[in-house]
Amino acid sequence: MNARLINRVLMLPVVMVVVSFAVFVAVRHLPGDPARMLAGTAATQDTVDAVHHSLGLDRPALRQYGTFMRGALVGDLGISIESRQPVGQEIAHHFPYTLLLGLSAYALALCFGIPGGLAAAMFEDGIWDRIFMGMTIVLASVPNFWFALLLMELFSVRLGLLPLMGAHSWSSLLMPSLTLALMPMALIGRMTRASMLAVLSRDYIRTARARGVGLMRLCLRHALPNALPPVVTVIGMNLGSVIGGAVVTETVFGWPGLGHLMIEAVRWRDYPVIEGVTLVAVLSVILVNLVADIVISRIDPQARHS
Amino acid sequence: MHCHCRLPVLLTALIACTGAMAAPAHAGAGAAGALTIMQPEPPRSMDPADQMATDTSSILSAMYEGLVRADADRTIHPLLAVSWRHDPQGTTWDFVLRRNVKFHDGHTMTAAGVVHSFRRLLDMNAPLAGSSRFRAVVDTVTTTDDDMTVRFSLRRPYPDFLLLLSFSQACVTSPYAGASLARHADGTGPFRFDEWKSSEYVRQARNPDYWGTPPDLASVRWIWSAEPSVMDMALHTGDTDIVGDLPALYARRMESDPRFVIHDDPNGPLYWIAINMDRHAGADRRIRQALNYATDRQALVHALLRDRGQPARSPLQPVSPYFVSYAPDPQYDPQRARALLAEAGSPSGITFSLAVQDMDEPLAEALQDMWKKSGITLQISRLEGGVYASEAFADPAQKAALQLDGVLASWSSGFIPDMQLRPLFHGASAAPAGANLGFFHDPGVDALINAGAVEPSEDKRKAIYAQIQEMIMHDAPAVLIYTRDTLVGMRADISGLVVRPDGALDITHVTRNRQPHP
Numbered sequence: 001m002n003a004r005l006i007n008r009v010l011m012l013p014v015v016m017v018v019v020s021f022a023v024f025v026a027v028r029h030l031p032g033d034p035a036r037m038l039a040g041t042a043a044t045q046d047t048v049d050a051v052h053h054s055l056g057l058d059r060p061a062l063r064q065y066g067t068f069m070r071g072a073l074v075g076d077l078g079i080s081i082e083s084r085q086p087v088g089q090e091i092a093h094h095f096p097y098t099l100l101l102g103l104s105a106y107a108l109a110l111c112f113g114i115p116g117g118l119a120a121a122m123f124e125d126g127i128w129d130r131i132f133m134g135m136t137i138v139l140a141s142v143p144n145f146w147f148a149l150l151l152m153e154l155f156s157v158r159l160g161l162l163p164l165m166g167a168h169s170w171s172s173l174l175m176p177s178l179t180l181a182l183m184p185m186a187l188i189g190r191m192t193r194a195s196m197l198a199v200l201s202r203d204y205i206r207t208a209r210a211r212g213v214g215l216m217r218l219c220l221r222h223a224l225p226n227a228l229p230p231v232v233t234v235i236g237m238n239l240g241s242v243i244g245g246a247v248v249t250e251t252v253f254g255w256p257g258l259g260h261l262m263i264e265a266v267r268w269r270d271y272p273v274i275e276g277v278t279l280v281a282v283l284s285v286i287l288v289n290l291v292a293d294i295v296i297s298r299i300d301p302q303a304r305h306s
Numbered sequence: 307m308h309c310h311c312r313l314p315v316l317l318t319a320l321i322a323c324t325g326a327m328a329a330p331a332h333a334g335a336g337a338a339g340a341l342t343i344m345q346p347e348p349p350r351s352m353d354p355a356d357q358m359a360t361d362t363s364s365i366l367s368a369m370y371e372g373l374v375r376a377d378a379d380r381t382i383h384p385l386l387a388v389s390w391r392h393d394p395q396g397t398t399w400d401f402v403l404r405r406n407v408k409f410h411d412g413h414t415m416t417a418a419g420v421v422h423s424f425r426r427l428l429d430m431n432a433p434l435a436g437s438s439r440f441r442a443v444v445d446t447v448t449t450t451d452d453d454m455t456v457r458f459s460l461r462r463p464y465p466d467f468l469l470l471l472s473f474s475q476a477c478v479t480s481p482y483a484g485a486s487l488a489r490h491a492d493g494t495g496p497f498r499f500d501e502w503k504s505s506e507y508v509r510q511a512r513n514p515d516y517w518g519t520p521p522d523l524a525s526v527r528w529i530w531s532a533e534p535s536v537m538d539m540a541l542h543t544g545d546t547d548i549v550g551d552l553p554a555l556y557a558r559r560m561e562s563d564p565r566f567v568i569h570d571d572p573n574g575p576l577y578w579i580a581i582n583m584d585r586h587a588g589a590d591r592r593i594r595q596a597l598n599y600a601t602d603r604q605a606l607v608h609a610l611l612r613d614r615g616q617p618a619r620s621p622l623q624p625v626s627p628y629f630v631s632y633a634p635d636p637q638y639d640p641q642r643a644r645a646l647l648a649e650a651g652s653p654s655g656i657t658f659s660l661a662v663q664d665m666d667e668p669l670a671e672a673l674q675d676m677w678k679k680s681g682i683t684l685q686i687s688r689l690e691g692g693v694y695a696s697e698a699f700a701d702p703a704q705k706a707a708l709q710l711d712g713v714l715a716s717w718s719s720g721f722i723p724d725m726q727l728r729p730l731f732h733g734a735s736a737a738p739a740g741a742n743l744g745f746f747h748d749p750g751v752d753a754l755i756n757a758g759a760v761e762p763s764e765d766k767r768k769a770i771y772a773q774i775q776e777m778i779m780h781d782a783p784a785v786l787i788y789t790r791d792t793l794v795g796m797r798a799d800i801s802g803l804v805v806r807p808d809g810a811l812d813i814t815h816v817t818r819n820r821q822p823h824p
Binding site: 030031033037039040041042043044045046047051053054082083085093149152153160163164167252257264268269 | 348350351356357358359430431432433435436437438439441442485488489503504505506507529530531532533535536539540542543545690691692693695696697698699715717719725729738739740741
């Protein structure tokens with residue numbers, strides 16, 4: 001197990017180089033020109049060309065990539081075309097907001113998903129199980145965007161309880177977190193239920209039950225630890241789509257995170273920012289999955305004993 | 307268990323990083339002397355010359371000033387210049403500067419400083435995004451013997467030079483600002499720059515050293531959201547006091563609510579379809595006319611703009627003093643459109659492919675439905691902004707490869723006719739060089755556009771521009787659709803807002819009547 005983890009850590013730089021190259025090529029093949037986006041439709045072509053040149057975009061692509069990689073190796077991700085700020089600084093400003101939003105969304109998702117899924121599995125085919133299964137389907141299918149507007153209309157416009165947008169106070173975090181939590185909530189809930197049902201049908205559970213272990217203790221002490229590893233895997237795997245969801249959620253709520261930064265960067269074709277944010281997002285997904293593996297190796301009784 | 311203690315450490319670090327959030331609720335909209343304004347777009351730069359965006363110009367207009375300013379009716383007033391004169395040819399202009407004007411950094415404005423500010427626009431080694439219009443007209447900017455006079459030498463006479471100087475891009479910046487100008491505004495305006503929090507807000511405070519009448523407001527905060535329903539909600543919740551560029555649908559709902567007022571500025575953008583003259587459909591004038599007859603402009607203005615706009619009757623906006631209306635021609639006449647198509651050899655109708663920016667899709671869909679009645683099948687390709695810009699500005703060969711018959715576009719600098727007719731209809735502006743997106747080329751029109759730009763006599767200019775409008779309407783290189791009013795939603799206690807001719811909001815004289823909201 002440890003050898004596999006070390007192997008994955010060692011592979012990390014290779015993965016990052018491959019990803020950086022893919023992102024570099026993809027971004028530069030996006031239709032649209034940063035110089036045109038900067039100068040606007042009223043600009044004459046000579047201005048657009050001059051801006052293009054001053055941004056260094058007319059240099060051979062491989063040389064541009066070389067400059068980008070040399071910088072990236074020492075942590076310099078270049079200068080944003082739009083803000084003229086170092087990309088690293090832009091990311092450092094926005095990243096904590098996304099991290100905070102992501103963590104609170106996952107916290108909500110876990111608080112609802114695991115007990116909900118557990119209860120659904122314990123009372124399979126009961127009323128709660130049916131409500132729960134229906135609810136998770138709805139949660140997973142509701143578009144983030146629409147749900148966000150619904151929350152805003154209800155809690156800010158009608159009830160005046162929560163700030164509509166921005167990041168002025170901790171209460172600003174509530175609606176965006178809830179919006180972002182929908183998808184992982186549904187996923188974690190369903191995964192917990194399915195995994196619990198699989199574990200509950202195993203022989204050792206039957207044995208424990210025969211020994212007279214109570215239902216509560218049976219589920220929490222005997223079944224849950226064995227049911228959690230797949231749930232942790234799903235959390236790690238789902239991070240990518242949560243980051244994707246953050247783009248929409250942050251934009252609607254004016255939450256100043258990476259998703260917000262990314263959507264503006266794509267809109268104006270701010271190549272260095274798109275590349276920088278993508279690298280950070282990819283690195284996050286890889287690291288979180290690595291952490292998920294380590295966590296599984298700690299909590300999974302079978303892995304622990306092997 | 308040792309691994310469990312890391313989470314609090316992480317959370318503490320996070321809280322430290324997002325420290326601003328721990329601060330008590332900010333004094334936002336509604337506080338005394340404070341104003342919050344929401345616009346669709348975030349600012350692109352704090353350097354007025356390095357941007358071409360109306361929303362950015364609005365933010366900057368509170369902090370920067372030009373040599374002159376223009377009213378909505380094109381009247382010119384002194385601002386940083388107190389007087390000016392030009393030679394008989396109209397190519398050398400001298401501006402006498404106002405004395406005792408201080409930049410926000412404390413330095414006094416001098417002729418040398420103003421020259422430095424304008425030379426930035428002419429410098430092609432460090433090209434600024436908003437320099438095109440200026441560079442096309444101005445050759446050199448110099449000081450004179452008098453240390454309060456600035457001299458402009460123009461490439462050619464340009465009767466609208468004063469209007470050009472009223473644009474945001476021609477605002478005077480401090481010579482001491484340097485590269486920091488992109489993030490930190492430094493001008494002479496009634497408000498000085500306070501803070502720009504990326505993806506959040508720009509804050510400005512009253513300039514205590516302002517040379518003119520100090521503004522009523524103590525501080526201004528600019529926020530943004532691209533989502534119209536969020537803009538609407540923000541006005542209702544009080545998160546903002548003013549919403550710039552409100553969609554007509556929301557304005558309609560707000561009209562009957564006493565808490566709000568709508569400021570309706572008729573000087574909005576013109577929408578049109580540039581017909582690709584290099585493709586089969588565009589090459590035949592009868593087909594181009596058919597497209598025009600197939601378009602019910604009044605119905606579009608009613609349905610999409612809720613009557614907050616006007617059907618296009620000319621390639622100039624109705625607010626332009628050179629505007630000549632050719633109403634009622636072309637009228638909506640699907641029978642005539644069909645007849646013209648039959649005459650052009652397509653009795654069973656034609657297919658027309660149109661590139662449309664995502665936000666203009668409703669207009670394209672309305673046209674699709676409307677044109678069907680005349681036998682025209684409209685194929686819409688809905689494009690994201692950057693993709694749209696690259697396809698719209700594609701050259702004839704690329705447009706042929708994309709099979710594009712037309713581009714739906716909008717334009718909003720109609721108050722200088724040369725800045726509308728030249729980029730859109732002059733042969734030399736054919737894409738990609740300029741915004742003549744359909745490659746219209748008429749040597750007669752080109753000659754008239756060139757003549758109109760340098761003609762000093764107002765009467766002769768009027769005659770020239772009338773002739774150009776007639777020639778363009780006759781040749782129909784475009785389906786001119788409508789001009790959309792710029793709508794600004796405000797809380798009812800706000801007054802004094804001005805929408806400048808370039809579309810930027812001017813909040814210098816905004817006052818709040820401190821009545822509690824009903």
